[in-house]
Amino acid sequence: MAKRLKVKLETKLLLPKQRKALQEAADELYNMMQNGEGNFISKIWPTFNENITTPSLHIETLNRLGGEPGRTGNLVLAGRFVSTKYKDMLPSRPMIIKISPEPGMEGASKSRKWLLDEYKASENLYDQFSDSAHFALPVWVHGKEGGRNPVVLWAPLESRNPPYGNIRLQQAVDFMTSSSRLYFEDEREKILYRIISVTENLFEAHCVRNKTHREEVNIINHYEWELRKTLKHVVWVKAWKNLWGNKEKVVDFDRKDWPNPFFICKKLYEKVSFPLRMGHIHGDLHPRNIVFSKDETPRIIDFGWARPVKRGDSLQHIIKDFVLLEANFRFMTLPPFLAYESMKHFNKWLSIENDPVLTGDRECDLRMNLIYRLRNIAKQHVGDSTNWDVEYIVPLFLVSFGLLTKHSCNADCSWAARYTVLSLADYIKEKNIV
Incomplete structure (x- = not known):
């Protein structure tokens, strides 16, 4: 022995x-x-x-x-x-x-x-x-x-x-938060772009190996796990319910009337179903689940969510992997010193059909470029013409809302998370998706 x-x-x-x-x-x-x-x-x-x-x-x-x-x-x-x-x-x-x-x-x-x-x-x-x-x-x-x-x-x-x-094992999140200032900016930006490239390695799972197809899906039910029971009165949701209530409009940033995110969720639920592109996914793709090797090659870890969440769900919406990563770029990893006006400009760019107009703020502009590349890869994986507001923006709203209610207190920019969710709710209402 x-x-x-x-x-x-x-x-x-x-x-x-x-x-x-x-x-x-x-x-x-x-x-x-x-x-x-x-x-x-x-x-x-x-x-x-x-x-x-x-x-x-x-x-x-x-x-x-x-x-x-x-x-x-x-x-x-x-x-x-x-x-x-x-x-x-x-x-x-x-x-x-x-x-x-x-x-x-x-x-x-x-x-x-x-x-x-x-x-x-x-x-x-x-x-x-x-x-x-x-x-x-x-x-x-x-x-x-x-x-x-x-x-x-x-x-x-x-x-x-x-x-x-x-x-060398180093998490992608280390290059995105305020501590990443320890790195030279050019080196840091190069590494961050490699985070996006890792999604290309998911192409076979998303598309090829599983003969991906479109399926009519009740989007609220399908994203229930990502919403983290946002529609129910669990502990971390009560504060947001108290803030926004159940009215169709709420007053928030800039004393402006915003569509109530809870109301948008309710309307999405009533919409019954949308045709979504289905495949196999990682399911928890965020910067803490991407590590870099010594030669700066990104690797994906933690495949605990890469199987169906519920019995009978053989395939999942492939866009889940992309919108979770985008939500992390938009607010979960933002530095606390971000200018309010830069954040407002950032959230004016939501449509996947438009190119970003940069703000002049290095942190915002870097993230806008990262998201632009990420979305282009998502388009390749979906592979056909679709209503991108439904296929991408609605899931981005649902995932962002779930992250807001559960994790915003842990983010450096909790106000940015709130602003992002309200902006997405406003976009969905304006586009008459619901």
């Missing part, structure tokens, strides 16, 4: 049972590589050899990776195996490691099942996201259904060429 792995962790990141589960999972995975089981060597550690008897698992922490758990409650870490005996030996590929909460914690059972289901869906993911070098797809899970111990999911970041372990 191989010696026990020495897992190097920052103790503040893991509770005792999470640490124990990670230790046991690392031991088991290492022993399977020793025994040549499965394809773990090729997927995880191509330079592995049986003489490695004293490896260690190094855990690296990034912003969310190892920080605040995501919505499912699972902790996300980055790690890799390293040989402690053979110093010149290349380490394993970096791995995204997800760990469910400790037993007894709120949502622990649901989070554990989420990771087990994510692993079960991974076989289909490899078919949908065929060029796996662009993605971190699950290869193994430690834990059982009905068990009480934390579940550990392993997803390596593949690389076509060595050195496999020389990959």
Whole structure:
């Protein structure tokens, strides 16, 4: 039996049972590589050899990776195996490691099942996201259904060429927030444009592999998850209900009458259905789920939402991936010092048919150019003529409204989130979509 792995962790990141589960999972995975089981060597550690008897698992922490758990409650870490005996030996590929909460914690059972289901869906993911070098797809899970111990999911970041372990993991969000001022602006802009290019790698999932088609969809029901129960009186919605009420018009920025976003949602619900382009999606494409390798190649991680949210939903609206990323560019990652007039100008540009007119504000102009490129890729993925106000702007409104009610207090520019949602509601009303 191989010696026990020495897992190097920052103790503040893991509770005792999470640490124990990670230790046991690392031991088991290492022993399977020793025994040549499965394809773990090729997927995880191509330079592995049986003489490695004293490896260690190094855990690296990034912003969310190892920080605040995501919505499912699972902790996300980055790690890799390293040989402690053979110093010149290349380490394993970096791995995204997800760990469910400790037993007894709120949502622990649901989070554990989420990771087990994510692993079960991974076989289909490899078919949908065929060029796996662009993605971190699950290869193994430690834990059982009905068990009480934390579940550990392993997803390596593949690389076509060595050195496999020389990959710097840095989240895209690091280049978008105020802390990104640490980088030279030209370098930062180049990297940000690569964030957009990552959506091109989703083309097969969106279109080719699944014979994408149009389907009549009740758009409110289809985007119910993204709305985060906005239409119901859950805790984080009450403040917005108190602010805007149920009237058709509300007074907000510039003492102007704006269409009430809740009223627009109600009218969209009454619209019954729209013909939308359906395919397979990532489902949670935002800057914290895009990491950069050392050569600044963007990779997509965290495929927990890349399966149907509800039973029977075989395909999803492919525009979801684009509008979530756009909403993050528009307000979730804005610097707090953004000028109000620049934001107003930014939100005058909503139509997907028009080119942006730049503001002169570097942060706004950069984001407008990013969104313009993102929308052009979306047009390629949809692939035919459509009503872009329905296909794109309405979903952008719904996703933005959901982010506003749930996350605006965490954004540097919560007022920008509110302004964006009101502007989109105004646009939808003006265009007589509802």
